[in-house]
Amino acid sequence: MNERATTVEGVRRTNLAEVLRLVHHGGPRSRAVITAETGLNRSTVSDLVSRLVEAGLVREQEPDPTRRVGRPSPIVVPSADVVAIGVNPEIDAIEIGAVSLGGAVRVRERIEADSPDVAQVVETVARTIAAWREGALSGCRIVGVGVAVPGLVRTDDGLVRLAPHLDWRDADIAGPLSEALGLPVVVGNDASYGARAERLFGVAREHEDVVYLNGGASGIGGGLILHGELIGGAGGYAGEWGQTAASITDAADRRADGGVLEDEVNRARLVRATGLTAPDEAALEQALAAPDDAAVADEAGRQRRILAATLGNAVNVLNPSMIVLGGFLGSLRDIDREGFDAEVRARALAASAEGLELASAALAADRLLIGAADAAMERLLADPLA
Template structure:
């Protein structure tokens, strides 16, 4: 995800951005807490907050504290009335939500696909849902941008989907098409990259700056990297394609393909088949896998956990992360086979590289990709809140 240019350090625009990001990422903050965290004086904080309130980006209230002597410090929260439209088009369904700047999800829908969605169909769905929501739950909000998390290689500089193989999209200018259909600024990036950002800021990776994230979805397995606290996308924006790597599989019983990549061996489709389902959302699949007493299902989960661990060990050896986060159906495997995965990774990875390593399921669950897409959509306003005023005046 490209980082929008930020105002110069120490300037008023920079301080506005600091305040907005603090309440966006950390939740409600008193003016006193903002003063302590930023080192700015109380009058400067009051002035900055007043400007953000005027721009509609934050709300401020005086808390009612029974029995307190004196006036308590006003509490500042990011506004739920400034929203991003977050979208995750997948082979089985299109998920779309309106996410507030306070990270609340105002409305969310999962729209199953009867066939693989085309880029034009996705653009039409987004435009149709926004129009409908503007007559209902989004009647009184300001839509900042549309953020789209795509399961494929995305040139993040211009939102061109270079290759989403499971969707059948090649060199699709998706950002331009959706912006044309909706009239709203649109940004696009890889789904796992955005999932990594969401889990780093708000989920299992909060407070940890060296993370490998693997996302398991209907389209396969993708990955995202956080190194020294920053997302790493590679020269073209395509880093993290763990699903296309070939795991080392020593036991023949663990192999399902002659020379398959990770996402062919560790597969949501194989898990669905094991429990006798053609399609399901993550929650349904998780419930089926967690409650079944079928030995064949248990064997398949165990097999996939062994193969997944071999891929994780390779990542640990190369990147030496402090944390591995697993999302989607991989989170279910991690929950069901945690001791096995940890033991396998430590057996296969270099001892020194695995020192202190933790492996966790994604904490944001089914929201992770939508929260990540919303972060992409909010990136410009978080970097420079002054731009929001110009945009609001132009609409």
């Protein structure tokens, strides 16, 4: 192949990737809209869409007939039959979901497990996907697997350096899982994948500078997005908000001498206060929303004060346009959103808090699975015909 042919093919692949990424992250859109967004001409867009249709990555459908003006352009829709698997091992369960192009969760399962080790996660995921291939995912194309781990994950190779609540140290899950499934596997921090999901598909879609904190059974993690880019740090370990010193302004609010944020703002403490047994996010949120016990209200209020002070510091240091709270942190905010948001702004410099928006995660319990699956789709999005 001569140099010109190679260059032309390279440009075509780049353009294919841009169109597929637009439809995947932005949702269904007409050829006319794709033409406007990419700056490519109509014939080029027509050819690119046709290539993606042939590859089974998108399909075209007629637009809403009630909105026709002149000759409407077909709507390009991501294929629901192209999926990636998201996996989130936690101290009490292994969550697995199949996420289609476009970010929709096609099927998910939560399998209870007590601090599962790598071998147990691999066996559970392999068994679940095998069943799905015969059932819910029959006829689907699985392009990869993303694992969202509550711990420190090295960017270079996906090695889990430390997931303390799972007792994983220097653990390789990518290799054994890829061998068991015959699929490429990526591994990352769970909260970073949550930030990715909310930025691309959730409440932070219109924001370039975002602080994301996620609260789960294993503690508090987070993600940071600056100028639209997810910041991982030198080794990929950025965003460990739970390990920062707790911002406590009233000594009476302290429960753990010398403790860090996740020792004070803590899901287990909330669960004990409510008296619930192994609640999921929805059950805990419901118990916090209308507490009929003073002990629940007091504990939730204490944690809200500490969390608000911590976020005020984040606003001063990073000047985000949005803060997103996931898991039980979102539930704490939702008790009184206006009051909590006002407290965060009061803790920050007025100039830094100008225009600041706070929000609870829009993708609920699916956010980590969607973020992990999106990371697993990156190879496909970068080169759709590879």
